[in-house]
Structures are given as C-alpha cells and as structure tokens.
Amino acid sequence: MESMQRFDTAASRKNGIASRTLVCRMAGAVGALGTFGVVGILGMAGAGWPGHAAAQAAGAEGSNFIYLVRPGDTLIGLAERFMDRPGRWRELQVLNKVEDPYRLPPGMRLRIPLAHIPVIDGTARVVFVTGQARADGRALQAGVELGEGARIETGAGATVTMELGDGSRVTLPPASTIEVRRLRAFSRTGLTDAVIGIGQGEVDSRVAPRGTGVGRFEIHTPSLVTGVRGTRFRVGTEDGASQSAVLEGKVQARSRRGQQAAVRAGYGISVSSAGMLAQPVTLLPAPVLAPLPRPLLGSHAVVSWSPVAHAVGYRVVVARDAVQTELLSSQTVSGAQATLQDLPEGDLYVGVSALDARQLGGAGTVMPFTVRLNPPAPFTLVPERDGTAYGETVTFTWAEVASAAQYELEVAADADFGQGLVQARDAAPMASQALAPGRWWWRVRSLDATGQPGPWGEPVAFAVEPSPPQPRLEDDGGDTLRIAWPATAAAAGTVQAYRLQMASDDGFTHIVSEVRSETSEARLPRPGSGIYFVRVAREGKPGVPPHFSAPQRIEVMQYVRDSQGQAIGAGGRLLNRGN
Template sequence: MAIDSKPHKTMAKQVEMFRRKGLGRAAVVGALVVFGGVWQAAVAQPSGADGSDFLYRVQPGDTLIALADRYLDSVEGWRLLQQRNHVADPYRLQPGSVLRIPFDRIPVVPATAQVVFARDATTADRKPLQAGMKLAEDAQIETGDKGAVTLAFDDGTRVTVPPGSRVALSRVRAFARAGLIDVRVHVKQGEAESNVSPRKTGVGRYEISTPSLVTGVRGTRFRVQASESVSTSSVLEGEVSTKAGRRTQGVKAGFGVQVSGGHLKRAALPAAPKLDAIPDLVQRPCFRATWQPVKGAVAYRAAVARDAALTELSAYQHSKTPGATLCGDEDGDYTLVVQSIDALGLTSPSATRPFTVRLHPEAPYTIQPASGKTYRSGELVFSWATVSDARSYDVEVGDTETFASPVVQQRGQDVRVTKALSAGSWWWRVRSVAEDGKTGPWSDALRFQALDIPPGAVPPASVDAGDDGMLHAHWPALAPELAAAGARTRVQLASEPTFAKPVADIVSDGSEAAIPQPPAGTYYIRTGVDLGDPASVMYAKPQRIDVGAFVGDSSRNPVQSGGGNLLLNDWSGRTNPR
C-alpha cells in the first residue's frame, strides 16, 4: 500500500502551529484530537502483545500523533506508526482496527510485584515471603507442599502460585507513559494462574513461560502448569498466543494446549464440576465435599480460598474420585474451589461455592446421660461441662436422631437441667451460644434408654452368717427385661437408716454378695436396681440386723452360722425368718 506523504507535512505544520502558541505536549495532543473532527476524548484500548509488537485497538477519535505521544519515546514517532501499519490517512483511523507499536520504541521503567498473600513460601535465599513485600525483577519464588503466593502488579494483574511450585520473575517493568505492565514470569516447576488486567484497562505485555511453552496474553485468565516433560496452558477467559518451538497457535477461552516431547496438542477444556451438594454452614473440623463426576475427567483437585478473589488458597487436594475431605479449625467465610483434570493434564475453569465455618464456641463435653446407658424413667438429669466463651447453652432431647420434633428444646445458662421423660429410646445434644447470639456446633447426638422400674422389681435380700467371717447376702434374680438393659443389683450395709456413709456398697451381676462382718452393733441392709447411675438407683425397703460376736435375731438370741436359719428384723420390727 502506498503511503500518502501529504498528511505528514500537514500534521507536522499543525504540531508546529500549536507549539508556537505555547501549548504543551499534552495540549498539542488534545488539540489534534479535536482538529481531527471528533469531539470525544481518545480512550486507550491496549490489546496485548504479539511477538515484538504491542497491539492497540483503535477507538473513535484516535490519531497517530496522539497514540505516539501516549506510547512512544517521541511524539514524532507517529511517522513510524504510519509506515509500520500502512495507514493512508493519519487523521482518520478505522475504529476497531489493530495498530502494531514496536516494544523497543516504548520507554519502560522498573516496577515491582507486591505480595498480597503468602504461606509457606520463600525467595531463592530462603527468606520467607510475607504480605506487603515487594519483589523486583529476577526474584525467585518457591512454595512448599502446603504453601501458596499471590502477587499483584501495577495494573491489577494477579498471579497465584500454588503449592509445590518454583517460579522466576524474569521481567518486571512498566511502560512509562501507558500505565501498562511489561512482565514475564517463568514457571520452572508447578503452576501459575494469572488474572490479567481485571480492571479492563488494557494489557501491555504479560507472558508466562515454561521450559517448553510460552504463553502470551491479550487480556485473559489462564493457568499454566509445568513438569520435567509436560507443559500445559488452560485458557479460562479471553485469548492467548502459545508458542512451542517454532509453532505458534492462538488459543481461546475454553481450550488449552499440551506440549510433550516437542509435540503440541490442542483440546477443549473439561467441564467444571457442579458443587450443588456443598453445605452453606459447616460446624465440624472436617467435612466431605462431593460432586457429580465430569465426563472426560480423570482426576479432580480441590482447595479452599479465604477470599472471593481466590488469591488466598490452601493446598490443593488431588483425587481420582469426585470428592475431597476438607479440614480446618478457624471460623470464617470461605470458598471451595474445584477443578476437573483431563487425560492431557488440562484443567477446567474453577467451580466455586462459598460456605461458612463456625466451630466456636466449642460444643460442651457431655457428662450425662451417657451414650448407650439405661436410666430410670421420670426425672432425668442432663449435665455438661462449662465452656469459657459461651454465654448460654441450647439443649435438645428427641425420640429420633434427627431431632425433627424435639420433646425438650431449651436455652439457658445452667449446665445442669432436670427433665421428666417417659420410658423409651431417646437422643440428646447440647451446643454453646456466644455473646453475640451465634451458635457453635452441636455435640454428638447421644442415645440412651429410659426404663420404667416398678417398686416390686427390686428384690429383697436375705443374710446368712458364714463361718468365714463374712455376711452372705442373697436375693432373687432381676427381671429379664432389666438384665437385658444392663441393670445390676446394688447392696448397701450401713450403721444408720439414711445410708449416708455405707459400711459396704457392692454392685453385683449375680444374686449374692459377701460382706466382711462389721463390728458388733445394729446395722441396716438394702438392695436396689442399679442402671449405672448411683443417684438414680431404686432401692427396696431397708432391713435391720444386729451384729455381735454372733448374728442375732430380734430377741438377740444367737443364730448358728452353719446350717441354721438367720432371723432378720424388717423396718416395722416384724421378724422375717430366712
């Protein structure tokens, strides 16, 4: 295409005319925009890089002299732009067309990358990375097995380096007059995910390279992975230009490339998983996240982010099945991030699902009723340990483990409450309530049994004096339903009828017990049904016995300890032969 030299002279005269009037460089450019016949400010639309050229998409009102002033080292550079792009009329550029601007004519200045998040990550000299640090050109980054780093550049571009990666900042500069970055990142091992120019202000030069693949960006979000033999680039948004050896290929969103052994393969990315089954509120330290299998996926990986921008990532978990077990102990709002992986190693866009973790105040330790135990129906005591940061407690008792219709539902500050329950199988649980009213997790639901024990179910005892210095107590076997519930017989001997300080207190699985013979005197004996809770033992009516150097009857006549009968006084004073 022939280049018209007339506009050169005309534009040069206009520049000189405005300068003679004392206008500065910026005023000259603004005047030329108006002179071009468009009463609208020119808006820069940087579109990325292509080889050694910076690409710019023309907007209404653009002129070559305005673009030269914005990007090049001299306003006179408009002539170079006209020649390089074969522009016939430098006043009137076609909106939407792309201009090429040589990178070597765009002044650059040193820039830095700011660390916005870091965990278990170091520089080449093993210096730990911390949020707020600034990294210059040639910085080396290494993340540990559970580490991650997110860097931010001047235009808002962010790159996240997940666990097990080694990355170098080969070039960190900025184009002096354009406000755009000139960045090259080299992934030696592992991965880097980039979100380029999220403010949509345009893209300068941003390249990610691996030992076998170079990815040039034109405003996009993409993910690059590198190992010793394979490199991949997965394009999530926008478009990239990939180069492997001498082969260059454009790749749009939804596609990716794999380079292995010098061969480049292009394929569609696998679909992202659907995370509909993830709970909104998690109140246990670990939970299992599952999702439906994705067609074509051979594996998945999951991570948890502390922020919606997905820059503060935990370690990825890799799984061949659609699920991952996630653990943590800090309350807060999180985002689950899951990606599908296909046979080429290409990764899907991230499926995300926000959820909240609330583990505090902690669930109290339960005391009673104990799990699997049987208690006497009627007034039951529920008790638990005190939690230091709890203002009050919620307690529930239900006849199903789901607590769909609890028979007890109470909030209060006490850690011990008494509730009347009928016979049956029951579940109970308790949780802490914080000062602000937020509730912590429930304790485990504990199942227990309540049994009706009628007075006649308690067997009375008889006592024989043996020749071995022992008193031998005997009683009938417990009813089968009590024995099946784990009940045992409790035998107590005391020197006074309140049994405040028993001389003997024995729990037996059988129907007899041997009690060391106490000193001479009057004693009381009783038996009861014991379900494992001493406070709820149901006792039979106590009986009185007299003990001396012998065991006596109600008239204090000695009773032989051999084959003779022992006479005991019951509580009414009537004599009961045994």
C-alpha cells in the same frame, strides 16, 4: 479527533512534514491521557477520562508489544508515546510494512518492539496468604512487597495472592513454586511488563481487572510460554508437561519448539514434556452444584455436584471473593463431592471446575455461602463420650457460654439425629430427659438473644442402662451374711454376673469382703460387730469398671449360740451378745 484529522491533512498539504509532525504529536499527547481498554477480552475498552479516547493495548507477542490502531493514530504519535525516541517511528514503519505513516487503518495490529519501550520498576504486593508460604526462604504475610527475582513457594494447604500495580492478581494454589522473572511497567502508560516462571504447580491469573489493557504479561513453564491478551487464565506444569486453560479473553501460547496457537476463552491447550504443542480443545462445562445450608452452621461442610461427562477429577476451591483470587483452600477430588474444612465465619465462595484427562480445568461454578460460628457451641460435660448413664432419667450438663441466651439440646438414637429424636430448650446449662436403655447420641448448641442459633457441638455417644440393683441384708444368725438383690435379665446366650463388696466406710476405701456371683445373691463371712456398707454392680465388658449401686448401710451383730453353734433366739428374735 475528526477535527484533528482534517487539520492534519490540511496542514500537511500546506506546510509539509513539520506541521504534520506537530499535529501528530498533539494527537499522541491527547491519546496519552486515556486509559487502555482490553481488546478481544470482554468486548469493551477501559474507561478513559471524559473527552479522550482510550488507547488499545492488546498485550505482547514474542518480542513485540501489540497495539490496536484507533482512528487518528499516526506512527510518529505512537512512537513518541510508547518508544524511547520519537524518531523510531521509521523502525515501526519498516517492521509493520506501513506505506503512509500518517494513515493507519483502524484496528490494525501494530507491533512495537518491547526493547524500545522505556520501563520503570513495577510493584507486586502480597494481598492474601493462608498456610505456610515463603518468598526467598522467608515466611510470607499480607502486605509484603515483592521485587523482581522473588521466588515464592506454597506448602501443602497454603495459598498466596499477589497484586501488581495495575490491579492484576496472580494466585498460587498449594504446592506451587514461581519466580518473578520480570516486574516492570511501561513508562507513561501504566501498562504492566511482567514475566512469571512456574517451576512447579500452577498459577491462576486475573489480568488488568480495571480494564486498563495489558502490556506484557507472560507465564513461562519449562515447555510453554503463555502471553496474555485476556483477563483470566490458568497455567500449570508437572513433569515437564504444561497446560493452559483460558477462562476469559484470549492468550497466545508458544512452545519451546516455536509452535504457536491463539487460544480463546473456553478452550485449553497443552504441551508435552518433549515440547510438542497440541491443538486447543474445548474445556469441560461447569458442574451444577447442590445448594449448601443457609447459613452454614459450622466450620465443616460437604459440597456435592452433578458429575460432568469425561471429567477425571474436579478442582474445588474456597475463597473470600467471588472472582476466586483470595483462596482459603484448594483441593482436587475424583468424585462428585468434597469436604470443606476449617471454614472461617463470614461470607465465602466455593468454586468447582471439572478437569479433563489433560488436567485442563474449565470455568467453574461459583456459589456463595455464609458460615455462622457464633455463638459457639458449649463444651459437653455429662454424659461423657462413650460413657454410661444409669436409670430411667438422664441428666445432661454442659459448660456455660457467655454470649448464649439459651441452649438447645438434641438426643437421638442415631448419629445423624434422625431416629428417636427428642429436643429441649432451656436457659440453664443442663437438662433432664427420660430415656430407654440402649445407645444414644446427644449434642447441644447456643442461641443468641434474638434466638439465632450457632453451630451444633460434636455429637457425643453414650449408653443408658438400668440402675444397679439395690442389695438387702438377710441375717439368719449364721457364720455368713446373705446379701440378695433383684435379678437382671441377661442377653441371650450369656450369664449375668455380679460383684458384691462390703466395706467399713461408705467411700469403700477399706473393703472388708468382695465376692463374684452369677446369681442374684451372695454370702459374705460375718465380720465383727459394727456398722458396714454393701454395694453391688452388674459386670459388663472386660476392662470396663463396674458401676456400683449406692452404698447400703447395715449393722452386723454377734449372737448367742448353743453348743452346736446355732444362734439362740427368744421372743421371736435372736439374742445379741451385747445385750
């Protein structure tokens, strides 16, 4: 470039304006080969092709594109590069009050009217969708191409990310509506010329991530225009008021009343519903997150953090990428923790940022975590939820999982599995465990061939009670049968009641007699001679079916009786009529 400058100066002295114009065109052509760095954003320019300088695109202000002059730039070269006619360099000279069109001070902010920069149709492609989102009334899915004028809406729990031709990404959280008002690109430069209007909610923008610089990228709300000269910022609107938080780079904010302010990274600005632009304020610091389990076994988790002073709430997002453009979920909470739900398997990122009273969110803390959902947890079978197991030993059964090599069982006296914990591991989908009477919880998970576990299944609450008392027959030959059983201690202040049944079949489909007793015995009318079955159960809570003992087989006889109706015995035994 130095040799060009020297040649340009020499040529101008010898050959006049014609030779100078030729050299400026050569310089402009060389500059046109580079890519465009972002100025005032990350302090670095985009990478150009070897041997060529990168142009300095710095976004737009109002109706002008802003270009930062580099050594060797001339008005004629820049007009030929950016404008529809090279001869418009004179308009640039007047607009920018330039004395010598061939000597531009490096770093000068040169304004170029957007109206005179040729444009071509731009592109926007939907790269990520979750939940119910629509464009122009039609359901959205990844891969859809959007054009100028497209109207995008996200429902509750839905997010959308679209990518422009220069790699810029615009992410809509839930309950947001935008319109793509302009979608072009500056011809011969590849710079974006986009204007997006927010009708409701907010958008999060990551502009020119490839370091190509920004042509025009503006976010409009009813009360605020935010022009980008930065790479990461967020704009939202509600009830006519708007706010913008700058996370990286710098933006130019303009209210509908014409007030303007430059807002740099780490600051936010707001506009009232009346259109009054407030002074930029410092964004709240990022919260310090408590680590999540590594890996996270399950699709749900609770993330917590240290409270941030002056925060009125927190924005919590889960994304597939570290830069948080592909949102799986977004929520706002008032406390210092949030529940993450329906997490998919894989490497994910949770981001938390503090919100101030104006709903301006600062830079968030982003924490990576990994979700492991396989092998899946088995379906539990027995004991059932809120069921009852009887006896000193409880048998647990669950469904088999094809990808499981083993299973791990946990039983505890509390739902958090911290008290009275017992564990067992087996290749079979069942296990037995001795447990005392009381309330218990159990859960099971699968292990793969390497011994790595999947998530636990849902805890199942159940009760353990002693086995039902076993009835016995005491036949004194009278008109009734006396059935007795071991007594069971009742809770203080209560009476333990029992239910006794006698049937002609062991399935108790033909019940001969049934009585209720508050003692450990009962009498049943003597039936005809034959084989019968009896069983007894402790009565429990109202509405809960009783759990009966195993059927006991008894034989009932008719005895020889005297004139008073008493059974007659001989040789120490009662005389059966059938003998």
